[in-house]
Amino acid sequence: MSVAESPKLPGSPRRAGNILFGATALLLCAWVLVPIYLLIVNTLSSPEAVTAFPKSFVPGWDFANLEFFAGFAGILKALKNSVLVAGVTMLLAILIGAPAGYALSRFDFPGKSAFRILILMTRAFPLPLLALPLAVMFIRTGLDDTILGLAIVHTTLALPFSVLITFSLFSGIPIELEEAAWTLGCTREQAFRKVVLPLILPGIAASAVFAFVISWNEVFAASVLTIENRTLTAFLLQSLDVSPMHLKFAGGFVLVVPALIFIFAVRKYLFAMWGIANR
Amino acid sequence: MDNRTLPYLLLLPATLFLCVFFLYPFALVAWQAFTNEAGFTLEHFRTMADHWKFPIAFWNTMLLALAVVPVQVVLSITMAMMVTRMQRGRDIMLYIWTIPLGISDLAAGIIWLAIFEQTGFLNSMLYGLGVIEQPTNFLSYQNTWVIFIAIALAEIWRATAIMLVILVAGLGLIPKEYDEAAEVFGASRWQRLWKVTLPLLRPSLQTALILRVILAFEVFAVVAALGGTSLPVLMGETYNYQFELQDGHVAAALALVILAISIAFTLFFLRVLRVPKGAQI
Numbered sequence: 176m177s178v179a180e181s182p183k184l185p186g187s188p189r190r191a192g193n194i195l196f197g198a199t200a201l202l203l204c205a206w207v208l209v210p211i212y213l214l215i216v217n218t219l220s221s222p223e224a225v226t227a228f229p230k231s232f233v234p235g236w237d238f239a240n241l242e243f244f245a246g247f248a249g250i251l252k253a254l255k256n257s258v259l260v261a262g263v264t265m266l267l268a269i270l271i272g273a274p275a276g277y278a279l280s281r282f283d284f285p286g287k288s289a290f291r292i293l294i295l296m297t298r299a300f301p302l303p304l305l306a307l308p309l310a311v312m313f314i315r316t317g318l319d320d321t322i323l324g325l326a327i328v329h330t331t332l333a334l335p336f337s338v339l340i341t342f343s344l345f346s347g348i349p350i351e352l353e354e355a356a357w358t359l360g361c362t363r364e365q366a367f368r369k370v371v372l373p374l375i376l377p378g379i380a381a382s383a384v385f386a387f388v389i390s391w392n393e394v395f396a397a398s399v400l401t402i403e404n405r406t407l408t409a410f411l412l413q414s415l416d417v418s419p420m421h422l423k424f425a426g427g428f429v430l431v432v433p434a435l436i437f438i439f440a441v442r443k444y445l446f447a448m449w450g451i452a453n454r
Numbered sequence: 455m456d457n458r459t460l461p462y463l464l465l466l467p468a469t470l471f472l473c474v475f476f477l478y479p480f481a482l483v484a485w486q487a488f489t490n491e492a493g494f495t496l497e498h499f500r501t502m503a504d505h506w507k508f509p510i511a512f513w514n515t516m517l518l519a520l521a522v523v524p525v526q527v528v529l530s531i532t533m534a535m536m537v538t539r540m541q542r543g544r545d546i547m548l549y550i551w552t553i554p555l556g557i558s559d560l561a562a563g564i565i566w567l568a569i570f571e572q573t574g575f576l577n578s579m580l581y582g583l584g585v586i587e588q589p590t591n592f593l594s595y596q597n598t599w600v601i602f603i604a605i606a607l608a609e610i611w612r613a614t615a616i617m618l619v620i621l622v623a624g625l626g627l628i629p630k631e632y633d634e635a636a637e638v639f640g641a642s643r644w645q646r647l648w649k650v651t652l653p654l655l656r657p658s659l660q661t662a663l664i665l666r667v668i669l670a671f672e673v674f675a676v677v678a679a680l681g682g683t684s685l686p687v688l689m690g691e692t693y694n695y696q697f698e699l700q701d702g703h704v705a706a707a708l709a710l711v712i713l714a715i716s717i718a719f720t721l722f723f724l725r726v727l728r729v730p731k732g733a734q735i
Contacts, residue, residue: 206611207553225573227573232578271468282460290468300716301716412560412678426564
């Protein structure tokens with residue numbers, strides 16, 4: 176990625192411009208971070224402090240909220256379901272998506288553009304709505320209210336991303352490397368395993384994490400498709416009217432924290448995902 | 455393995471998966487919307503349209519998209535241009551600005567609930583500043599416009615990051631020489647933005663807008679967290695029909711409405727922001 180040099184203007188206008196620039200950047204950081212900070216304050220204060228007024232703007236370092244959250248009937252099961260669904264989604268999205276990404280980056284063949292159109296089409300569709308017809312289909316096949324059923328819906332959400340991400344990752348590895356391995360006597364499969372795979376693995380991991388986050392965060396399909404095996408998002412959504420404030424905030428906190436860590440883990444790859452493959 | 459069959463084998467799982475779980479279900483949803491026991495019918499659409507909430511939900515969804523997306527376009531372009539000019543602290547800035555990318559709409563709704571609720575931070579701050587004597591209930595059904603603003607803020611807060619990422623990636627693809635050439639010829643920074651960078655950024659802008667607008671029509675959990683039932687939107691009504699009222703047919707009809715406006719806007723952006731062949735980089 177290129178970083179444009181800012182032009183060298185002499186004297187004070189440039190200085191003032193720089194200060195303005197820095198101030199705007201910091202303001203935008205605050206815009207992102209302050210709401211998250213406030214959620215953390217609410218989570219780490221006692222339930223009484225959450226409904227007290229006026230409210231303190233620093234956390235009370237009280238873990239009663241999180242303890243209440245962990246002890247709330249059904250929450251831990253919902254948390255477990257969320258992790259399981261996201262885990263299965265991650266596996267499916269990579270196992271199905273990565274081969275397609277490889278094919279798109281390495282071969283020219285009739286039907287390639289048709290496949291790309293199919294992938295791009297998924298973007299023009301509000302995918303969570305798939306939950307409606309699939310609910311019917313799943314009841315017929317016994318997949319209703321199961322981890323796998325929901326993971327399948329989440330995979331349709333994550334698959335286009337994993338195809339495009341792996342496509343751009345594979346495109347970033349020169350085919351000459353593979354060709355060199357072939358001339359040295361490797362089969363196509365060996366060359367892939369010994370040359371391409373080690374290079375691509377961190378990127379694959381990043382796109383897997385991305386699939387995990389997509390599933391972890393999804394609300395609509397999860398709420399429509401699960402009854403007994405609710406995920407955390409479905410659980411929180413359906414108890415919005417009845418749960419006390421501090422439970423909502425603790426729930427929001429638990430939803431946000433893994434996302435923060437994951438985004439940090441994949442930050443290097445976020446932009447590769449949206450580069451050339453996107454055009 | 456034969457080089458001619460290999461790509462098809464590699465594509466087979468993804469193609470099959472998308473046919474079974476993407477194309478077929480959308481055919482199924484159309485079928486559900488247009489049929490009852492007797493066969494073809496428009497009854498479900500009539501039930502949907504006759505409900506007093508439908509026009510409100512429709513216009514709320516549209517107005518929300520209209521309020522949110524233009525702000526996000528300006529904000530994400532500004533942020534992306536700032537990132538490319540940054541010399542120090544670029545990585546940390548990008549990380550912070552993209553944090554909301556990983557935050558679910560439900561969590562975003564809850565976060566902004568912490569600010570807008572009756573004993574929330576906005577009330578506490580206004581009280582601390584002496585603006586108000588006692589906490590006001592911002593999110594009551596009596597002032598839906600405050601709920602609207604809260605939802606719009608939460609959406610802008612949460613979903614600008616996805617556009618930022620697409621635009622930053624897009625800017626990285628534009629060769630620096632174009633901008634430098636324009637500078638040599640004396641174009642001001644503003645002129646370079648409008649005449650060089652933004653036209654070259656068109657494919658990324660298109661992707662970002664399509665993705666974002668469709669997500670805007672899907673707005674659901676933020677609304678549920680902040681507005682409850684005071685501010686109906688299309689996706690929320692779909693959920694009600696499917697889950698609360700157990701009427702899959704009307705839910706399917708609503709789904710088709712959301713689908714139709716999504717496709718209409720996708721086609722619109724594809725047309726308006728199309729890149730002529732030969733002008734691609």
